[in-house]
Every structure is written in structure tokens, then in C-alpha cells.
Amino acid sequence: MSNPSNLKYTASHEWIRSEADGTISIGITQHAQEALGDMVFVETPAVGRKLKAKEECAVVESVKAAADVYAPVAGEVVAVNSELDNAPEAINADPYAAWMFRMKPDNAADVAALLDAAAYQAVVDSEAH
Amino acid sequence: MGAKMVDFGGWDMPVNYGSQIDEHHKVRNDCGMFDVSHMRVVDIKGSGVRGFLRHLLANDVGKLALPGKALYSCMLLENGGVIDDLIVYFMNEEWFRIVVNAGTADKDIAWMKKQAAEFTRHLPVGDAAVALSPASGGKLDRGAPQLEIKDHPEFAMIAVQGPNARAKVWQVLHDTKARTEALQVFQATDCGGYFIARTGYTGEDGFEIMLPAAQAESLWHALAKAGVKPIGLGARDTLRLEAGMNLYGQDMNESVNPLESGLAWTVDLNSERDFTGKAALLANPPKRKLVGLVLLDRGVLRGHQEVHCAHGTGEITSGSFSPTLEKSIALARVPTGVQTGETVQVAIRDKMLAAKVVKYPFARHGKGLVSL
Incomplete structure (x- = not known):
């Protein structure tokens, strides 16, 4: 599965989708879900929480490991995808549909400055042994 | 096979071939195979082997009467710490086979040789020749130990596990059926070239097959062709955890003794027999014990x-997600006062989460065994 070109990415393997209302949706990438394997638990941040860029704010746990999810930019949490509570495996099935939380960014320019699909792919390739 | 590989003590091992949870269920409900060639086979041969192993191991090989019968045991330091856990097979009075963990194999063999040298040296005078692997053709007195300890890194091992595992093995290795059909649980037989044991690390029926490495690939492919699914290290870990089987290095090591590791049932403290570590175990009653936890x-x-x-603080030694129970489970070392049924708090990141103390195994033979 290639990384959708309409999304932004971080080097810590989050994807970011800009919504029509100015918020952003955040999930983890295909590469991240594949490395972690079968998801069994998702912990999302509280709605209303103010986050700094790169702050730890969510957790995904597979059978074999736990991984932190980081805020891609500074902003406020405006929604969480509670459907993942009972179906964390949705992240494995379709990582780009399984958004974890939404934020209202402090600065829209911060989002524009994130990695595009090609730059993110370069990060993934550089991590491969 | 499309496996995701990981370095495991210097071995490139597959963590999972596809979904780890699917692999887990496959073994509980049908069968799957594991490449466990990293496990080390050590043969101890010669006269007096049984006497030596009764001294070396915490469990008593004196219980092994039927040829091929096996025993799970810890091998202890003088202070009672666990050097390794192993399976020992009684083949005949001059041949016992031991299978040890990969990461500890070299240390284990060095310890066995040192213990063998001391054991033979301390035999009462009159018990004659004290020699390891005597090269001389001269006849030694009856009862004089002449032990040869030899490991076989050239052996590969394939574990086929699950309710349909034996039938699949017989489908592929028909010639072995006559010899292996009557094997009891924890019994092995040497089928010439293939050493087949009815043992495993999953809580399911099945075989562990030891064979020359050169033949392992073709057996693996033949089993795959017969429909046996390859299973990775990830599912191996959740299967053994559900089955309540300890993992050396995680649930016990040289700094803890078997009584504090849920392995009192493998240690015989009541008989006259003396074994390495016994005095330390008797002198230090356990303050902690291993219990099962299910996260609420x-x-x-x-x-x-x-x-x-309520009785103090303990620590999880192994924890994961149980695909059979669809809950998180763990083995934890806690103060001995902790009771089954009690609710305890586990510190996970910035939270304290409730878990119930349960008797384990959590699951075996296709079924969950814990009800909350």
C-alpha cells in the first residue's frame, strides 16, 4: 500500500489529513501498523487537551508492543474516534481510514510544513535495514 | 514465507508470518509449526548418568522409568538461582538427552561439565575410576561414572503443535507413525534420523522433531504442503503464556529460585536425594510467588x-494479550500473601489499572480456563 498523496506525515509515523472545517485528523501509517502487527488497544487523548508539537498524546498497543503517538503540530484536541476502543484492529485493516483523534491546529502553516508522501517514504526507506 | 524477522540472541527468527493472532488461533484450533532450531540438544552418555542427573537437576530423573519418558526440570546454582530450565529425556541407562534454551546453552554445557567433574571426583573411594570420557578400552568398575557430555548444534528442531498436529506429521512421515502413535505425553522415541517427542511449548498436543539440519528444510516444506501453517515467535510467546509456561530470562533467571517462579512442582525437597541448590532452597523459604493476572x-x-x-509490591514478569480470552494476561512475581481472587493495581504509564489474581494456566487444549 503506498502512502496517499493527499495526506501529510511525520517522521514518527503519524499521518495527517486536513478537513474542510480547518481541523486535522491524525492516525498512524501503513508502515507503523505493519511494524507493530495486530492491534489490541488504543488510548486517545482527552477532548479539549492542548498539545505541543511532538508531545506524546496517544498510545497504540499491538500484541507484541506498545507505541506512543505524537501530536504532529501544536493545537487542541477536538474529537476522538471512540470506535477504535472496541475495534483497534481497524488500524490494521485500513490505517488511513482509522483516524485516532482530531485537532484544531494553532497555526495552519505548521500543517503545511509537515512531510509530504515522498518525503515520508524517504524516512521509511532510510529506516529499513 | 513472508516472515517478519527479528534478531533473537544471534538467531534470525520470524516474529510473525502474517497476523500473529491468526497464527495463535491456528495452533489452538488446528495446527501450526515452529522452527525452533535455536534450541540446543545435549546428550549425556555413559554409565552412571542417572546418578549424575539426580545430583545436577532439581527435579528427580529417578521418576523416569519408561524409555523415552521426559521430565521438565530446572538446573540450579548452589544458591538456588535458576541457570536454565530444560527437558530431560531418559532413553536408556547410558543415554539421557537434554534440550536447553538457546541463549543459555553454552553456559549450561560448561556448568554440566564442571558439575560432572566434581561429581565424579567426590565419589567415595572404592567407587573406582574417576574419568570423563575415558579413552582407554579398559573395563571400568560397575557404577563408576564415565560421562560424555556432547551438544548437537547440528540438529534442527521443528515443533508441530495443535489438536491436528500428530495426524499431519503422520501424513508426511508415515514411517514414523508405528513408533510414535503410542507415545505418551512427555515421551520421545528415536526413529533413526528423526528424534520425535510428544512435547511442546503451547499447551496443545503435538510433536517436537529433532533432525539433522540438512533435512529440516525439506521436512518444513513437506509439512507446509500438507497444510501446516508456519507460526512465528510472537504467537509462540502468547501460546506459552496462556499455557502458563515460564520463559527463561523473563519469568526466572539466576537471581530467583524456582520456588519463587511458580516451579515448586518441579522441585523435590522431601526426599533424601541431594541436588545442587537444595540446601539453599531449604534455608531460604520463599517470600514471593508467581501468580496469574487478568487485566480488568x-x-x-x-x-x-x-x-x-495489600501485601506489598510485585512485578509483572511476562505480560501480553491473550487471543483466547481476548483480555490482557500476565505472570507476576508478588509477595506470598497475595491470594487468588484478589484485585491488585498495575502501574501502566500514568495510570493504575485493576487486575485480578487468578490461577493459571489461562488456556490449554483450545479452551480458556479462566472465568472472572
Whole structure:
């Protein structure tokens, strides 16, 4: 599965989708879900929480490991995808549909400055042994 | 096979071939195979082997009467710490076979040789020749130990596990059926070239097949062709954890003794027999014990998380998600006062989550065994 070109990415393997209302949706990438394997638990941040860029704010746990999810930019949490509570495996099935939380960014320019699909792919390739 | 590989003590091992949870269920409900060639086979041969092993091991090989019968045992330091856990097979009075863990194999063999040298040296005068692997053709006195300890890194091992495992093995290795059909659980037979044991690390029926490495690939492919699915290390870990089987290095090591590791049932302290580590075990009654935990809140229990209970603090030694129970489970070392049924608190990141103390195994033979 290639990384959708309409999304932004971080080097810590989050994807970011800009919504029509100015918020952003955040999930983890295909590469991240594949490395972690079968998801069994998702912990999302509280709605209303103010986050700094790169702050730890969510957790995904597979059978074999736990991984932190980081805020891609500074902003406020405006929604969480509670459907993942009972179906964390949705992240494995379709990582780009399984958004974890939404934020209202402090600065829209911060989002524009994130990695595009090609730059993110370069990060993934550089991590491969 | 499309496996995701990981370095495991210098061995490139597959963590999972596809979904780890699917692999787990496959073994519980049908069968699957594991490449466990990293496990080391050590043969101890010669006269007096049984006497030596009764001294070396915490469990008593004196119980092994039927040829091929096996025993799970710890091998202890003088202070009672666990050097390794192993399976020992009684083949005949001059041949016992031991299978040890990969990461500890070299240390184990060095320890066995040192213990063998001391054991033979301390035999009462008159018990004659004291020699390891005597090269001389001269006849030694009856009862004089002449032990040869030899490991076989050239052996590969394929474990086929699950309710349909034996039938699949017979389908592929028909010639072995006559010899292996009557094997009891924890019994092995040498089928010439193939050493087949009815043992495993999953809580399911099945065989562990030891064979020359050169033949392992063709057996693996033949089993795959017969429909046996390859299973990775990831599912091996959740299967053994559900089955309540300890993992050396995680649930016990040289700094803890078997009585504090849920292995009192493998240690015989009541008989006259003396064995390495016995005096230390008798002198130090256990202050901690291994219990099972099932997480009541949402999350995943992991090794090294702190467990807070009314009687003090303990620590999770192995934790994961149980695909059979669809809950997180763990083994934890806690103060001995902790009771089954009690609710304890586990520190996970910035939270304290509730877990229930349960008797384990959590699951075996296709079924969950814990009801909350």
C-alpha cells in the first residue's frame, strides 16, 4: 500500500489529513501498523487537551508492543474516534481510514510544513535495514 | 514465507508470518509449526548418568522409568538461582538427552561439565575410576561414572503443535507413525534420523522433531504442503503464556529460585536425594510467588510493570494479550500473601489499572480456563 498523496506525515509515523472545517485528523501509517502487527488497544487523548508539537498524546498497543503517538503540530484536541476502543484492529485493516483523534491546529502553516508522501517514504526507506 | 524477522540472541527468527493472532488461533484450533532450531540438544552418555542427573537437576530423573519418558526440570546454582530450565529425556541407562534454551546453552554445557567433574571426583573411594570420557578400552568398575557430555548444534528442531498436529506429521512421515502413535505425553522415541517427542511449548498436543539440519528444510516444506501453517515467535510467546509456561530470562533467571517462579512442582525437597541448590532452597523459604493476572481495565499488561497489592509490591514478569480470552494476561512475581481472587493495581504509564489474581494456566487444549 503506498502512502496517499493527499495526506501529510511525520517522521514518527503519524499521518495527517486536513478537513474542510480547518481541523486535522491524525492516525498512524501503513508502515507503523505493519511494524507493530495486530492491534489490541488504543488510548486517545482527552477532548479539549492542548498539545505541543511532538508531545506524546496517544498510545497504540499491538500484541507484541506498545507505541506512543505524537501530536504532529501544536493545537487542541477536538474529537476522538471512540470506535477504535472496541475495534483497534481497524488500524490494521485500513490505517488511513482509522483516524485516532482530531485537532484544531494553532497555526495552519505548521500543517503545511509537515512531510509530504515522498518525503515520508524517504524516512521509511532510510529506516529499513 | 513472508516472515517478519527479528534478531533473537544471534538467531534470525520470524516474529510473525502474517497476523500473529491468526497464527495463535491456528495452533489452538488446528495446527501450526515452529522452527525452533535455536534450541540446543545435549546428550549425556555413559554409565552412571542417572546418578549424575539426580545430583545436577532439581527435579528427580529417578521418576523416569519408561524409555523415552521426559521430565521438565530446572538446573540450579548452589544458591538456588535458576541457570536454565530444560527437558530431560531418559532413553536408556547410558543415554539421557537434554534440550536447553538457546541463549543459555553454552553456559549450561560448561556448568554440566564442571558439575560432572566434581561429581565424579567426590565419589567415595572404592567407587573406582574417576574419568570423563575415558579413552582407554579398559573395563571400568560397575557404577563408576564415565560421562560424555556432547551438544548437537547440528540438529534442527521443528515443533508441530495443535489438536491436528500428530495426524499431519503422520501424513508426511508415515514411517514414523508405528513408533510414535503410542507415545505418551512427555515421551520421545528415536526413529533413526528423526528424534520425535510428544512435547511442546503451547499447551496443545503435538510433536517436537529433532533432525539433522540438512533435512529440516525439506521436512518444513513437506509439512507446509500438507497444510501446516508456519507460526512465528510472537504467537509462540502468547501460546506459552496462556499455557502458563515460564520463559527463561523473563519469568526466572539466576537471581530467583524456582520456588519463587511458580516451579515448586518441579522441585523435590522431601526426599533424601541431594541436588545442587537444595540446601539453599531449604534455608531460604520463599517470600514471593508467581501468580496469574487478568487485566480488568482496558490496556495491555507488559513485563516489568509494577503490581501494587495489600501485601506489598510485585512485578509483572511476562505480560501480553491473550487471543483466547481476548483480555490482557500476565505472570507476576508478588509477595506470598497475595491470594487468588484478589484485585491488585498495575502501574501502566500514568495510570493504575485493576487486575485480578487468578490461577493459571489461562488456556490449554483450545479452551480458556479462566472465568472472572
